[in-house]
Amino acid sequence: MPVTLYNTMERKLEEFIPIEDRQVRLYCCGPTVYNYAHVGNLRTYVFEDILRRTLEYYGYSVRHVMNVTDVGHLVGDGDDGEDKMEKTSKETGKSVYEIADFYADAFFADTADLNILTPTVACRATEHIDDMIALVKRLEERGHTYTAGGNVYFSIDTFPAYGRLARLDLEELRSGARIEVDSNKRNPKDFVLWFTRSKFGNQSMTWDSPWGVGYPGWHLECSAMSMRYLGEQFDIHCGGTDHIPVHHTNEIAQSEAATGKSPWVKYWMHAEFLLDESGKMSKSKGEFLTLSLLKKKGYDPMDFRYFCLGGHYRSQLQFSYRSLDAARTARLNMSSRVQELLAAGAEPVEVVALSDRAVELRADFIEQIGHDLNMPRALSTLWAILKDTVLSPSEKITLLYDIDKVLGLRIDKIPSLTDEELDEECASLIREREEARRAKNYSRADELRDILKTLGIEIKDTPSGTKWKKIL
Numbered sequence: 001m002p003v004t005l006y007n008t009m010e011r012k013l014e015e016f017i018p019i020e021d022r023q024v025r026l027y028c029c030g031p032t033v034y035n036y037a038h039v040g041n042l043r044t045y046v047f048e049d050i051l052r053r054t055l056e057y058y059g060y061s062v063r064h065v066m067n068v069t070d071v072g073h074l075v076g077d078g079d080d081g082e083d084k085m086e087k088t089s090k091e092t093g094k095s096v097y098e099i100a101d102f103y104a105d106a107f108f109a110d111t112a113d114l115n116i117l118t119p120t121v122a123c124r125a126t127e128h129i130d131d132m133i134a135l136v137k138r139l140e141e142r143g144h145t146y147t148a149g150g151n152v153y154f155s156i157d158t159f160p161a162y163g164r165l166a167r168l169d170l171e172e173l174r175s176g177a178r179i180e181v182d183s184n185k186r187n188p189k190d191f192v193l194w195f196t197r198s199k200f201g202n203q204s205m206t207w208d209s210p211w212g213v214g215y216p217g218w219h220l221e222c223s224a225m226s227m228r229y230l231g232e233q234f235d236i237h238c239g240g241t242d243h244i245p246v247h248h249t250n251e252i253a254q255s256e257a258a259t260g261k262s263p264w265v266k267y268w269m270h271a272e273f274l275l276d277e278s279g280k281m282s283k284s285k286g287e288f289l290t291l292s293l294l295k296k297k298g299y300d301p302m303d304f305r306y307f308c309l310g311g312h313y314r315s316q317l318q319f320s321y322r323s324l325d326a327a328r329t330a331r332l333n334m335s336s337r338v339q340e341l342l343a344a345g346a347e348p349v350e351v352v353a354l355s356d357r358a359v360e361l362r363a364d365f366i367e368q369i370g371h372d373l374n375m376p377r378a379l380s381t382l383w384a385i386l387k388d389t390v391l392s393p394s395e396k397i398t399l400l401y402d403i404d405k406v407l408g409l410r411i412d413k414i415p416s417l418t419d420e421e422l423d424e425e426c427a428s429l430i431r432e433r434e435e436a437r438r439a440k441n442y443s444r445a446d447e448l449r450d451i452l453k454t455l456g457i458e459i460k461d462t463p464s465g466t467k468w469k470k471i472l
């Protein structure tokens with residue numbers, strides 16, 4: 001069965017065929033580490049994780065590269081405003097490197113909490129300045145750059161395909177352009193590749209370059225690092241929808257202009273925004289929505305993951321504590337049903353040994369995830385499995401553990417009910433019965449089983465030990 005994905009470049013669903021047989025090369029724009037990630041950012045990383053897990057489930061090997069932006073991302077996407085890192089540095093009195101380390105660690109702690117798989121390569125912009133300089137040199141050699149006011153610019157008029165991803169109407173943009181803040185630009189949509197004369201006097205992170213001491217533009221970073229680790233053409237590039245009109249548009253222009261190869265990326269995938277109650281999600285307000293804040297309020301990171309899975313990645317999702325509570329309730333409900341299965345002695349079996357009904361449910365799941373990552377439908381299948389009246393507990397557990405390779409809800413970590421939840425009398429009877437069984441005193445073991453039954457506890461002996469469930 002093929003995987004179908006929505007390609008933003010073509011604005012349609014397409015069958016996914018990687019460039020190189022079973023190997024997928026995937027690049028995801030990573031965080032700018034000047035502050036904590038907000039839960040909107042995290043929604044996008046959950047989507048990318050689901051994409052990777054789906055492809056792996058379908059048997060592809062995925063090389064997943066993500067950058068960490070620790071220089072060059074200005075407050076505005078269009079080369080305006082300060083460098084975000086420098087801004088935090090000034091506000092806190094800490095060095096930009098200290099800030100980058102702190103927030104990069106916080107980001108990876110969040111993603112680990114959300115059971116997001118670690119990228120194959122996570123690369124820092126400040127460690128790839130040479131690659132970026134080499135890319136600007138290539139662009140310069142091919143006539144795509146000009147220098148003005150101390151900065152090196154990409155000239156979009158040298159790249160006729162500019163703006164296709166975002167369907168930009170360049171003529172309209174040019175005629176309707178507001179007065180451009182940067183008068184050095186020949187075209188208002190030109191963008192900086194290399195800042196040699198910082199607009200902000202005391203920029204602390206600078207490197208030597210053929211054009212003078214300076215620092216790279218944000219868009220350049222992603223082109224240079226993705227091509228460094230994935231080659232000059234690769235399969236999938238992801239980010240949030242806000243990246244379509246500027247960041248990804250500029251990445252395409254400079255990458256294809258530098259290599260002369262098109263398409264640079266075969267499939268572009270974008271996650272829609274998570275909105276807060278104000279209608280957007282921002283870090284500028286004092287307290288913004290972070291995973292730590294949700295944890296402080298008593299939520300489990302898996303509640304947030306479950307909440308994200310409840311919406312399709314191409315639809316906007318509205319965050320509210322009510323919706324998060326609903327996700328938590330559903331997840332806890334799922335956990336207690338899983339505990340019942342375990343208490344009934346469910347043990348995973350080989351997928352090949354599944355009944356027709358189980359195979360059918362698994363096929364539904366595979367189809368749904370392969371159809372542009374339809375997680376809301378995949379969650380319905382999870383519930384269909386839990387509520388099925390034909391499947392055995394072991395088949396249910398087998399299916400749940402299997403589909404969780406994609407859902408990532410840590411279903412296999414749901415503990416079986418432990419003795420602590422039993423009253424002392426029953427717990428000691430179960431221990432006594434285990435000893436009797438070990439001593440091969442089966443008549444005593446049976447007697448104890450009957451006593452427990454009268455106390456409302458049913459016992460089942462499984463290869464991994466005694467399981468029990470409440471029956472009254």
Ligand code: AMP
Pocket residue numbers: 029030031032039040041042043044238239240241242243271272273274275280281
């Ligand atoms: P940033 O750290 O700002 O570069 O953003 C990291 C990722 O989060 C990017 O892929 C953005 O497109 C994405 N993003 C930003 N805001 C939101 C939001 N409210 N909802 C979903 N994704 C977002």
Ligand code: ZN
Pocket residue numbers: 028029030222247
């Ligand atoms: Zn990027």
